[in-house]
Amino acid sequence: MKTLTSIILLTLSTFFGNAQESxxxxxxxxxxxENITNNNGHVLLTLHNETTFMKAAPLKxxxxxxxEGKVIITFKNILPGTYAIIGTHDQNDNNRMDFYDTGMPKESYGVSNNPVMYGPPEFAQAKFMVTxxxxxxxxTF
Structure with a gap:
């Protein structure tokens, strides 16, 4: 009985937590x-804060x-803060960016603010404010 009560409480708390979040x-x-070279695969976009950028799982x-070489993607319910977006054209649909043995990306990518990059993207170059x-x-890829 104690286990059943725990399961019910856990289910209800999860439900109310999700309801509150929504x-x-x-x-x-x-x-x-708009400048995607072909229609193969998908475009993947990830939203990050400074803590997760190039270090951990994305926030969203x-x-x-x-x-026709174009995508429009919307992130919804973003609270005020400082964020950056990383995108890649996942041509082979393996849900990740592929790299050559040299470490260079095989698939096109871009980050918010479209900085000129000579190496991995940096949060300082890609950050923007949500108010x-x-x-x-x-x-731009």
Missing amino acids: EEKGQSITVTI SEKSEIK NKNLDLNI
């Missing part, structure tokens, strides 16, 4: 990428089909 109102970040991730309005960003 009621949080945040902003939307809509990302447009989205995946989109490519149509009290929706954002529209363009990323």
Whole structure:
């Protein structure tokens, strides 16, 4: 009986936790990428803060089909803060970026703010602020 009670309480707390989370109102970040070289695979976008950028799992991730070399992806319910987005054209649909033995990427990629990069992306170059309005960003691969 004690186990059953624990399971019910855990289920209810999960339900109410998810309900509370879905009621949080945040902003939307809509990302447009228009220069994709082909329609193979998907585009993967990941949203990061400074702690997760190039170090840990993203805060959110989205995946989109490519149509005529273009994708539009929206992250919803983003709370105010400082973020960066990393995107890659996952041509072979293995849900990750592939690299040559030299460490260079095989698949095209880009980050928010479209900085000129001579090495791995840095959060300082890619960061942007979410405040009290929706954002529209363009990323170039």
